[in-house]
Amino acid sequence: MLNDAFAALKSYDWGTDLAPLAPIEDAVAAAHGNAEAGKELEARLLTALQGELSRDAKDYICRKLTIVGTAASATILAGLLTDENHSHMARFVLERIPAPAAAQALREALPKVSGKVKIGVIGSLGARRDAAAVSALSGLLADGDAAVARAAATALGDIGTVDAVKALQAARPSAAATMQAAIDAQLTCAEALLAENKRAEALAIYKSLASDDRSKLVRLAATRGILACAAKNA
Amino acid sequence: MSLSFGGVSKSWHSPTCRERPRPSPNWPLVNRPTLAKVPLTGLSLFLPMSMNQKPTRRAFLKTSGVALAAPYVITSSALGNADRPPASDRIVVAGIGIGNMGRGDQNAFLNRKDVQYVALCDVREDFRDNSKAGVDKHYGNSDCKVYNDFRELLARTDIDAVHIATPDHWHAIMTIEACRNGKDVYCQKPETLTLREGPLMVAAARRYGRVVSGGSQRVLGDYRKMVDPAWAGEYGKIKSINVNVGPMPQLCNLPKEEMAEKIDWDLWLGPAPWAPYNSKRCSGSFSINGSSWRSFSDYSGGGMTDWGAHHFGGALFICDVMELQPEEVTYHGDQGAPYLSLRYPNGLIVYHNRPNTGNLAIEGTPNEPVPPKPVPGYKGDGIYGDFIQCVKTREKPFRDIERAANTAVVAHLGNMAYQLRRSLKWDAAKQEFPGDETANRLVDRARREPWQL
Known part of the structure; x- marks a missing residue:
């Protein structure tokens, strides 16, 4: 099911059906209190984020990383901060996750934008x-x-x-x-x-x-x- | 979060503080003589209700475009009559967001004799034009000014108060900016989109001594049959109350549409994530089934906050916990449709969608009646009259922003518990979920550039 949902992300865009992504929602909720599951889910989301996806799909991933993201996300999202199409949704994650690496990514982006x-x-x-x-x-x-x-x-x-x-x-x-x-x-x-x-x-x-x-x-x-x-x- | 309030004690708002020229030659150059008593942190000050600079005739003539072209005439309308106060005693009002709710608010203010409605703002051109036409027709002139950008309207120094009826994702930014510009605010419900916004709106209102009212007229208007006996003590100590409302908001991924209206799309989106134009995405209809902005999480808390502002507001009024916030929300998801119970510091339980339980169903102890207490109410006629009266007296309105934000907190906590599918503890004093790092991430959300709170 989760594999299908990640596969659906590849064709997800404004106007497509949200239902196939529901297993990702389930996985995010289930990751609470299960660090290993959270880490694994974060890794899959980050891998997908670095692929060829629509803007809407990348935005969707960022929304999920807001909940399960860690310092590992900060490293990847730092690269989106300078992109005017993705900077906001990168901040959607980096503003909220407590990892110091998130603040560092924001500080380092400051002189570049x-x-x-x-x-x-x-x-x-x-x-x-x-x-x-x-x-x-x-x-x-x-x-x-x-x-x-x-x-x-x-x-x-x-x-x-x-x-x-x-x-x-x-x-x-x-x-x-x-x-x-x-x-x-x-x-x-x-x-x-x-x-x-x-x-x-x-x-x-x-x-x-x-x-x-x-x-x-x-x-x-x-x-x-x-x-x-x-x-x-x- | 406790406050003395409403009909029980006077508020401690400071006087209005405006530095403004009057907007048109119809405004006589007199200052308001009204004095308002302002109890302030244990001290009492008597300050003029209006602290606007007294513009001199010379200064006025310099800023008036017609100064040298025509003699200055004080019209009979400006001087007032038995039915209408003189212009100098009217509250100068403008509106931001003139859609379905905004039009209703506008008409309510426009029809008040103690209000002079001077300007409006909307990102839709036809809304602006139609609304201006209505205002101008009402006054028989063409004086109403229109704006696309609310910041230009708020920068005007002649406006006392604004009503805000935009989608919810704009409420906090506009309300805070209005306070920074010395405006009183009537903000439609639900007043906040995130937990973080409420305290910041309250802080801005208190910092600048502004009257800021939330917008649910139903809280006082619809539930009196239960409020009155509850406050009379007839239910005894209320143990619980149930609210049936919903649904939660949903993510919006509607497809791009060709723009069939003249709308400043970037400004409509404002602090929300970028998305392509779609007429349903920005529709101001009252639908919460996916065909209006009220359905979508980037702009609204869904039915949970939209109707929740009314029903939760009524429940909190009935149970006299309008000044409090819950300390725990329990997610009951083991069997059947999930539902919630929110526990207050005084032990009250507010259920949400409790199975087989009617809306506003109460569990009380009627065999153990408690002493009656006076029921707070409006200080003017209706919720709009309450606001305008408080603008004049600097008292807190019935739906003071802190009360309104407390109501929205219930809905936000509920949405979060459903989203995370688990129970949450809430520290109202610290405005955080103690020891719950994940939930704390959802207290607020990053705003799209260039918007900040």
Whole structure:
């Protein structure tokens, strides 16, 4: 049955019947708690992924690897990150599997890509809260592509380390949207710090954003944060 | 995840914070004098309901295209009358996603005298054109502006609130972006597509002091015959309630079709995986059998979230656990059709599709009645009036985004348990499945570039 399903993958495409692939679904569910079965299934999926398949079939495989993928998947999927037709579905896996190799693949792809694909990789590093990416992302805050800079700011806010906060505070982007993202990211960092009872660090961020040169929306958000810090201290 | 709420205590939303010029010469240059009491983390502040900059007449004339061409006239419509507040006291509303649900939401806001509907956004040209025609006809002018890209609409500084009725895969991105731009939000249900989105939407709403309402009118409207006796204590301590709803969403691999409509396909897909155009893929019909986006997992949680937002919402209201999330979902798949039981921290069990059990069937202890408590409700007329009233007062609406997201969590946990075919434990405080590395992978999904939360 599983062999038939993998055979069906070769002709699978948009518009074909999904039913023949059901054994793969079954195998994914059955792999829970069975490392050997999971590893074997992952290997078969990766082998298929490297064959001549439709985009839809490759996407299907990536969806399954999101559940059973390991570091072994990261090595193969790294090669798809720079391909604009497959980068998203490669990130579909690499953003979610916990293996450090997945984060490494994303970091290594960063200097190789540009435009929307780069924004996607940045977003996935942020979603993974990858502290090792802070240096590279900080450098992108001044990127000539404002959309890339904005994405980097948002990702740094998700990561929220001390170095990420420093980079965001030092950023002086010219594009309004990037500045808005950098401020929002700082507020995100402050909320995370306060949730971890790091009141002084959170308060410093809020105070820096409460100055008169900020928009009223930001000043209000910062003031709310300052009051939240006070309540936390009480 | 516990909150004091609704009719019991006042919320702590901050005042609106808008910096905006008024949109047309019909807007008189007066600032809103309303004061709102804002209890905020134990302190009380009195702040003006509107913190918009007071535009000067000179500044207004500089930005008004007709400034030098015609005298400035305040119309009788702008000044208001016995039936309608003056323009300065109306809530300025715009809509994003004007399909089946969006049209209904639009009409509800359009027909409110305390609302000025000024703009709309849709990726379908005919939806934009038809909708604008309706708005303009309603007001007897041609002022309604249309947008293909929601970011342009949200960047406008004169809009107070937006209603969002796009497919579900857009809800979180648009709601968060609206909050970042100082807008209040009425977001159609189901409000989230993934578990991760709910807390981020709540965080954005709280960060910027926004009023963000979910969209199920049925939660309060359809289940009162059970809510009232439950809250009156007549059922005693409720041990369990069953919800029959479905189905799960399915993967969509519909074939490519020639585009028979003018639609910005890349923007319709947005954060979802790329796929070829197919009219059923993007149909906004209410079908969940494979002929609308509501059927497909890239855009929706299927019937589980679509009708689940109503039925689970009603069940959680009946059992007074709207502020909570389940801590465990048990997958019963040993014999017959699988079903679920979701256990709450207070011991309540919410069943899903329990065999031979009716929808919203309750197991209570009627011989041991519990003390009655007041039933929370809307603060305005209906769910739209509730939202608009809360925009004015800065209170939390009945379907505050945190409550709405809590409801969606039930459906998401259910979908995951069925997908993985096993039981799951859920830590609501940490928003993770403790010790379950595989399940944690499904808390969120990578978004197609260039979209981020």
